[in-house]
Amino acid sequence: MTSHQNTQTMKPATAAKKLGVYLEATPAEFQEGVVSRSELTALQADPPEWLQELRRNGPHPRPVVAAKLGISISGLARGGVTDALTTKEIEALKTDSPEWLQKERATQAEVRKEAARIKDKKTEKDQKTEQ
Structure with a gap:
């Protein structure tokens, strides 16, 4: 019997807090979806332009x-x-x-x-x- 590993997800507010950004300033698709742990890790490792801009300004x-x-x-x-x-x-x-x-x-x-x-x-x- 194999065990299924469920993907852990978090609310956008939690992900924004972990990324150190203001949720209301993030793109709509970020605010409306859920963020998996792997997506969060990817955002932290290689932040997209919108995330770099939010962190900077x-x-x-x-x-x-x-x-x-x-x-x-x-x-x-x-x-x-x-x-x-x-x-x-x-x-x-x-x-x-x-x-x-x-x-x-x-x-x-x-x-x-x-x-x-x-x-x-x-x-x-x-x-x-x-x-």
């Missing part, structure tokens, strides 16, 4: 916008940014550097510093335990 989804600005997604919301932004809009925000963005970047820097401190403390504790 946007509009970008909020997680990508937050990463490009060096802040959290919550920080975006606190700053009033609720929509996808293009690369030009992100660069303009960086250039203008509004007060809320400076504050969120400082907050994010503190969060990273604290995470590093905790990690170092845990490593130190683990080393003492091994001795």
Whole structure:
């Protein structure tokens, strides 16, 4: 008896998230279909022009916008940014550097510093335990 391996598929929203692109900006055929794991792998390995263009110029989804600005997604919301932004809009925000963005970047820097401190403390504790 042979086993049949079903092709795993995902919704377009899941595939867009994995590709780091804004679903509403993708082509209609991408939005309306399902994406198999092999298709996703092919898109990641050899992105078509539309995918390269979206990654380069946007509009970008909020997680990508937050990463490009060096802040959290919550920080975006606190700053009033609720929509996808293009690369030009992100660069303009960086250039203008509004007060809320400076504050969120400082907050994010503190969060990273604290995470590093905790990690170092845990490593130190683990080393003492091994001795």
